[in-house]
Amino acid sequence: MASKSKPFYLIPYYLWIALFVVAPVLLVLYYSLFDIEGNLTLSNYADFFTPVYLRMTLSSFWYAFLITAFSLLVAYPAAWLLTRAKHKQLWLLLIILPTWINLLLKTYAFIGIFGTFGPVNSILDVLGIGSQQILFTGFSFVFVSVYIFIPFMILPIFSALEDLNPSLLAAARDLGASGWTTFRRVVFPLTISGVRSGCMAVFIPALSLFMITRLIAGNRVITLGTAIEQHFLVTQDWGMGSTVAMFLIFVMALVMVLLGGRKEVRHGK
Amino acid sequence: MENKRNRWSNLYLVLVFVVLYAPIFYLMYYSFNSGGTMHKFEGFTLEYYREVFQDTRLIIIVINTLVIALLSSAIATVIAVIGALAIQRVRSRRAKNTLLSLNNVLIVSPDVIIGASFLILFTIAGVKLGFSSVLLSHIAFSVPIAVLMILPHLEEMSPSLADAARDLGASSTDVLTKVILPVIRPGIFSGFFMALTYSLDDFAVTFFVTGNGYSTLSVEIYSRARQGVSLSINALSTLIFLFTVLLVAVYYVLTTKKAKQSPAEPAADAGVPR
Numbered sequence: 209m210a211s212k213s214k215p216f217y218l219i220p221y222y223l224w225i226a227l228f229v230v231a232p233v234l235l236v237l238y239y240s241l242f243d244i245e246g247n248l249t250l251s252n253y254a255d256f257f258t259p260v261y262l263r264m265t266l267s268s269f270w271y272a273f274l275i276t277a278f279s280l281l282v283a284y285p286a287a288w289l290l291t292r293a294k295h296k297q298l299w300l301l302l303i304i305l306p307t308w309i310n311l312l313l314k315t316y317a318f319i320g321i322f323g324t325f326g327p328v329n330s331i332l333d334v335l336g337i338g339s340q341q342i343l344f345t346g347f348s349f350v351f352v353s354v355y356i357f358i359p360f361m362i363l364p365i366f367s368a369l370e371d372l373n374p375s376l377l378a379a380a381r382d383l384g385a386s387g388w389t390t391f392r393r394v395v396f397p398l399t400i401s402g403v404r405s406g407c408m409a410v411f412i413p414a415l416s417l418f419m420i421t422r423l424i425a426g427n428r429v430i431t432l433g434t435a436i437e438q439h440f441l442v443t444q445d446w447g448m449g450s451t452v453a454m455f456l457i458f459v460m461a462l463v464m465v466l467l468g469g470r471k472e473v474r475h476g477k
Numbered sequence: 478m479e480n481k482r483n484r485w486s487n488l489y490l491v492l493v494f495v496v497l498y499a500p501i502f503y504l505m506y507y508s509f510n511s512g513g514t515m516h517k518f519e520g521f522t523l524e525y526y527r528e529v530f531q532d533t534r535l536i537i538i539v540i541n542t543l544v545i546a547l548l549s550s551a552i553a554t555v556i557a558v559i560g561a562l563a564i565q566r567v568r569s570r571r572a573k574n575t576l577l578s579l580n581n582v583l584i585v586s587p588d589v590i591i592g593a594s595f596l597i598l599f600t601i602a603g604v605k606l607g608f609s610s611v612l613l614s615h616i617a618f619s620v621p622i623a624v625l626m627i628l629p630h631l632e633e634m635s636p637s638l639a640d641a642a643r644d645l646g647a648s649s650t651d652v653l654t655k656v657i658l659p660v661i662r663p664g665i666f667s668g669f670f671m672a673l674t675y676s677l678d679d680f681a682v683t684f685f686v687t688g689n690g691y692s693t694l695s696v697e698i699y700s701r702a703r704q705g706v707s708l709s710i711n712a713l714s715t716l717i718f719l720f721t722v723l724l725v726a727v728y729y730v731l732t733t734k735k736a737k738q739s740p741a742e743p744a745a746d747a748g749v750p751r
Contacts, residue, residue, distance in 0.1 A: 232594030305721075311678065314500050323706075
């Protein structure tokens with residue numbers, strides 16, 4: 209078989225790309241141009257820029273931002289401490305293990321934990337604060353989402369920190385830098401790539417979560433993902449759903465360009 | 478001073494682990510509660526486990542889930558081997574990057590979009606929603622991750638190996654089956670395993686393409702959880718947790734055996750939230 213020609217056995221892979229990568233995006237684009245009666249129109253896009261959708265988009269972004277920020281805040285120190293720990297491969301495996309447990313089961317657990325008679329409310333009671341409505345609020349949504357995403361933030365930061373040359377830290381200390389200065393001027397800039405991939409791995413899915421909003425936030429929080437699901441499976445307005453999806457695709461592409469191009473996102477560096 | 482700091486940092490790590498595992502153990506603990514709620518433990522019972530094992534519908538769904546997972550990952554792995562070979566053959570850097578980007582589209586896309594666009598695709602192509610649509614979409618989203626697990630092994634392989642085999646008169650089929658495949662076998666294994674966990678874990682994509690009457694475990698858990706707390710879900714999740722730990726342990730043993738040749742960190746295999 210000449211190595212220049214395209215041998216026929218490669219066909220299944222190219223077929224996969226054509227059918228499941230290229231075609232779906234084109235179909236979403238195509239469907240976004242039709243209204244619910246099946247007329248060719250740009251009205252979906254016009255609708256998207258009305259206050260209702262803009263407010264939803266804005267709140268979706270705000271929540272995604274909060275989720276990403278809190279995940280980073282928790283994950284960075286954890287990743288740092290992991291690199292110093294003994295048996296770090298084992299610890300790392302323990303961080304990864306919960307990600308292998310079905311997302312819905314973990315979310316379901318929080319229905320009990322945050323419930324009216326759940327342990328969190330009991331603690332609040334004991335502290336004298338009294339029980340609160342925790343479930344079905346923005347807080348519970350952010351908390352559960354951060355919980356779900358933390359391992360995906362820790363991993364890339366961990367591998368970035370692992371690649372850090374320890375002699376740089378020693379050098380900074382010798383030159384008289386304080387711990388905070390070392391972190392701000394040396395450690396953080398050198399691990400920014402890990403932070404970037406972590407943020408990408410969290411921000412984009414956070415925009416499109418819909419099961420957590422349904423189970424934990426009780427439709428109090430509406431994200432772009434919830435809107436797409438609603439349009440496709442409930443109101444059957446595929447056109448509008450596709451328009452929201454197109455917007456999400458656009459944002460995704462933008463985020464990827466802004467945060468470092470086509471680098472592989474969720475796996476390692 | 479140093480000691481005190483150490484203690485604080487250990488406390489932080491332990492706290493993270495406690496929070497990570499608390500919900501899981503919380504679920505397991507209350508699966509034995511005869512009170513029927515997820516608060517106030519009244520007494521020990523195995524009733525909910527009995528309920529799970531007597532629920533024929535649930536058992537059929539578990540079987541569905543396993544069949545889909547095994548079948549889709551097997552097919553996806555085959556396509557991924559072909560894909561890795563295809564990507565490796567491309568010499569021009571530009572074309573290679575394009576191909577890799579196309580490969581990664583489904584990994585970075587939000588599940589809702591994958592689900593919605595597949596729903597459109599299957600409806601247009603006339604694929605009946607149910608087993609076949611779920612199987613096809615699971616194959617589709619498992620291929621790219623398996624490619625990413627196989628490709629590094631292929632690129633590490635010395636090209637002279639294949640050349641030598643060819644010089645010695647091996648046909649291209651022989652080169653493939655006797656030289657290339659054995660060399661990339663660890664990659665194929667981890668690709669298959671990742672595809673398996675992706676498939677077992679997937680909710681959002683499946684939710685879009687199941688249609689009526691066909692269900693996988695995640696979709697079923699979602700619809701049951703929406704109806705409120707039911708301790709049979711807790712019992713089920715305990716069983717799933719134990720199964721997962723077993724699976725991970727087997728995988729860990731399998732990969733650490735190979736790890737002596739290529740020190741792959743387990744972190745590289747982390748899945749994606751679905």
